[in-house]
Amino acid sequence: MMAASILIIDDEVLTLNNLKRVLEKVGYEILLADSGETGIEVFKKHRPNLVLVDLMLPGIDGIEVLKQIKETDANTVVIMITAYEIIEKAIESMKLGAYDYLLKPFKISDLKTSVARALELQSLKIRIIETVETEREKYYFDKMAAKNKKMIDALKIAHKVAHLEKTTVLIMGESGVGKGILARAIHYNSPRADEQFIEINCAAIPENLLESELFGYEPGAFTDARRRKIGLFEKADHGTVFLDEIADMPLSLQAKILKVLEEQSFVRLGSTNQIKIDVRIITATNKNLKREIEQGNFREDLFYRLNVVPITIPPLRDRREDIIPLALTFIQYFNHELHRSFKGISEDAAKVLLAHDWPGNVRELKNVIERIMALNQSEEILLEHLPLEIKSSKAKFPILKDSVEKTEFISLNELEKKYIKEVLKFTGGNKSKAAKILGIHLTSLFRKLKSIK
CATH class of the missing domain: 1.10.10.60 (Homeodomain-like)
Incomplete structure (x- = not known):
């Protein structure tokens, strides 16, 4: 593992050498600069992991150095060094993106602790960025297997609306068609991609717990509320909340969701304070919401607020031309996950896969491919590998x-x-x-x- 590199910018040669000696003993690679101008040049050339910079530099001062470093690479962590009498400037530097400041004279232990924590934060940021990039790559629209016209049209709408970061999207379709995948694709192709994507299934959580999960609560809000709980809306601030199976949300809670949509604010249980948030809401359902409205199960005003951009994903039986491309995509995925080397599907097996009606839709297809690959070692999926319930299917044409x-x-x-x-x-x-x-x-x-x- 490579040692982290640190650039020290200070016009006092004694300070430079002392800091260099201390930090090299810890194992860091040290770069030195005796002015702001030189420091910026060294930074652009070597891109160190961390910069220690004195606030009071002749020429370009520490604040300007900080600004230029952040403009070049926003992820670089910067620690300011300052004398007590100019602490206001140190506080200003924190507002501009500095990680910490050290007051002269400072203890060696304080320096080491601040540097270690700053580098740990940078490492965490890099891991988060890499994770986001990995997730984003998984959900590129052009990587999604679709030959069916209705599915292609659905993806086109999703791609367009992804960039409109405040627009509400309602995804409709049977269970297993991939509503959650499309919701993630919208998020990871949006300006909010670096922020949280939080998914909650409204049908999977009991009514009495769903409200506290979404909005959080204060101590004493109810019998077991011993400490404050931060709700999912608050955790997702600046990101996306995906409410799956929205039709199963209780009517009492639907009114609160409407308020979040209209005002971008909510109140924790047991509190009267409004909490402002900035979240995008994507919802999904496998039910006919207009019918649910007629039956008194769903609020009409919430429906119209959610139904800004509706997207319908067709069931897999209505887009049979996508079955084999999807199966091949899953083969590629499970080759990696299960350490297999399947190259494709035999003609006989493909014919049977195409004939099956897939009541469980894409989820069922994925599970079948995983089961086959988990239990067999082969170059391709053969007819004999298919489960009996799939082999017994007959082609159905309408x-x-x-x-x-x-x-x-x-x-x-x-x-x-x-x-x-x-x-x-x-x-x-x-x-x-x-x-x-x-x-x-x-x-x-x-x-x-x-x-x-």
């Missing part, structure tokens, strides 16, 4: 069903055209697979496709 239900009959020629289109959609546009399902030669399929066009 063409005949729709025609009968609507009592609208069409000619055999039109039915054939529709059926071929549906099979091509089913196979993700793979004409060879479509020909096999249809039981005709590939050349015959090409001939029929010409007549369709």
